[in-house]
Amino acid sequence: MALYATAATVLAAVEGRRGSIKGLVYASRFQNVKQLYALVCETQRYSAVLDAVIAGAGLLRAEKKLRPHLAKVQRRVSRNEDLLQVGARPGTASQVPRFVRVNTLKTSPDDAVDYFKRQGFSYQGRASSLGELRALKGKCFLLDPLLPELLVFPAQTDLHDHPLYRAGHLILQDKASCLPAMLLAPPPGSHVLDACAAPGNKTSHLAALLRNQGKIFAFDRDAGRLASMATLLARAGVSCCELAEEDFLAVSPSDQRYRQVQYILLDPSCSGSGMPGRSLEEPGAGTPSKARLQALAGFQQRALRHALTFPSLRRLVYSTCSLCQEENEDVVWDALQQNPGAFRLAPVLPSWPHRGLGTFPGAEHCLRASPETTLTGGFFVAVLERVEVSR
Numbered sequence: 218m219a220l221y222a223t224a225a226t227v228l229a230a231v232e233g234r235r236g237s238i239k240g241l242v243y244a245s246r247f248q249n250v251k252q253l254y255a256l257v258c259e260t261q262r263y264s265a266v267l268d269a270v271i272a273g274a275g276l277l278r279a280e281k282k283l284r285p286h287l288a289k290v291q292r293r294v295s296r297n298e299d300l301l302q303v304g305a306r307p308g309t310a311s312q313v314p315r316f317v318r319v320n321t322l323k324t325s326p327d328d329a330v331d332y333f334k335r336q337g338f339s340y341q342g343r344a345s346s347l348g349e350l351r352a353l354k355g356k357c358f359l360l361d362p363l364l365p366e367l368l369v370f371p372a373q374t375d376l377h378d379h380p381l382y383r384a385g386h387l388i389l390q391d392k393a394s395c396l397p398a399m400l401l402a403p404p405p406g407s408h409v410l411d412a413c414a415a416p417g418n419k420t421s422h423l424a425a426l427l428r429n430q431g432k433i434f435a436f437d438r439d440a441g442r443l444a445s446m447a448t449l450l451a452r453a454g455v456s457c458c459e460l461a462e463e464d465f466l467a468v469s470p471s472d473q474r475y476r477q478v479q480y481i482l483l484d485p486s487c488s489g490s491g492m493p494g495r496s497l498e499e500p501g502a503g504t505p506s507k508a509r510l511q512a513l514a515g516f517q518q519r520a521l522r523h524a525l526t527f528p529s530l531r532r533l534v535y536s537t538c539s540l541c542q543e544e545n546e547d548v549v550w551d552a553l554q555q556n557p558g559a560f561r562l563a564p565v566l567p568s569w570p571h572r573g574l575g576t577f578p579g580a581e582h583c584l585r586a587s588p589e590t591t592l593t594g595g596f597f598v599a600v601l602e603r604v605e606v607s608r
């Protein structure tokens with residue numbers, strides 16, 4: 218009887234006839250948690266029958282179509298590229314390990330390592346080469362050779378249901394996407410502006426580096442993505458961030474609120490051409506059209522030029538998950554030319570193996586990333602710093 222009720226309610230919910238999944242969980246007939254738990258156990262015993270019922274209703278086909286959207290909802294992201302940051306990747310990208318950033322606002326790498334060891338994972342210590350990351354198998358894991366709070370698991374490891382992830386102690390974030398906050402390196406107490414911030418993985422990383430001391434002004438113009446971001450930040454224990462639904466281009470650099478902003482992270486919308494699996498869900502998305510590239514690069518240039526006008530700015534990180542020169546080196550070169558002698562590219566991570574395309578003098582200070590060269594998603598990072606005038 219319980220099975221029948223559950224299957225019927227699931228079918229109704231999936232077909233959208235009655236309520237939502239939330240409605241299902243909070244349906245008044247489940248008067249207490251024990252009852253609900255018993256019902257779930259009972260349902261699991263009959264899961265094969267339930268599958269047959271759903272398959273009979275033709276729902277598996279629909280589910281397959283909806284799978285990317287369901288995954289986005291489950292992982293609280295709104296775009297395919299964000300899903301790829303935390304999900305399985307096809308092709309060469311399936312070799313990219315699962316990177317897990319330990320959220321130091323809530324725990325420490327040592328405690329996270331202990332937790333995984335108690336769960337039967339085998340800890341191999343801090344890696345000293347990419348080869349060690351590539352060779353990871355089974356239930357083994359490592360600490361990343363570069364980032365002190367980054368755990369590395371074999372590519373197939375799925376931690377989306379892990380209690381530490383659900384509690385905000387772990388952030389599932391690709392290693393390349395950890396570079397911007399790490400390279401911006403704002404000291405605790407400083408004021409930071411995150412110009413295009415949602416869904417907020419890099420903001421939460423910045424907050425961890427600040428130890429929640431100081432202030433992050435985070436902007437995004439997409440209300441839905443900001444809502445996901447608020448959830449993410451709350452779960453991660455971030456308390457130093459002010460979120461605003463605003464077009465960054467309309468944020469005034471002369472506003473007194475931002476007079477102490479010395480650090481800016483600019484991670485604008487991009488083609489996502491570095492996200493290896495996009496072509497699976499959006500055929501052709503890996504190679505953006507000329508018109509789309511022009512539009513994106515136009516916005517990226519305006520945003521970078523605008524960011525460089527904040528009067529107290531000392532250091533800025535510009536990043537994209539694109540591999541297109543138009544969105545990367547060209548944008549940075551444009552900004553440097555607009556501000557001759559005022560900013561320069563900081564020579565960061567000299568041992569990083571994949572550098573900017575040599576399209577202008579100094580472009581080798583930019584960093585690129587890809588599954589083949591750095592065992593990460595495709596990415597670009599440039600660090601601009603104000604040239605101090607000696608008196």
Ligand SMILES: C[S@@+](CC[C@H](N)C(=O)[O-])C[C@H]1O[C@@H](n2cnc3c(N)ncnc32)[C@H](O)[C@@H]1O
Pocket residue numbers: 412413414415416417418419420436437438439442463464465466484485486487
């Ligand atoms: C690549 S995503 C940012 C990812 C984010 N930094 C993170 O690590 O989670 C780019 C974001 O820029 C936002 N955006 C685009 N144009 C904007 C604008 N003019 N002002 C503010 N945000 C903008 C988009 O809504 C999108 O959320």
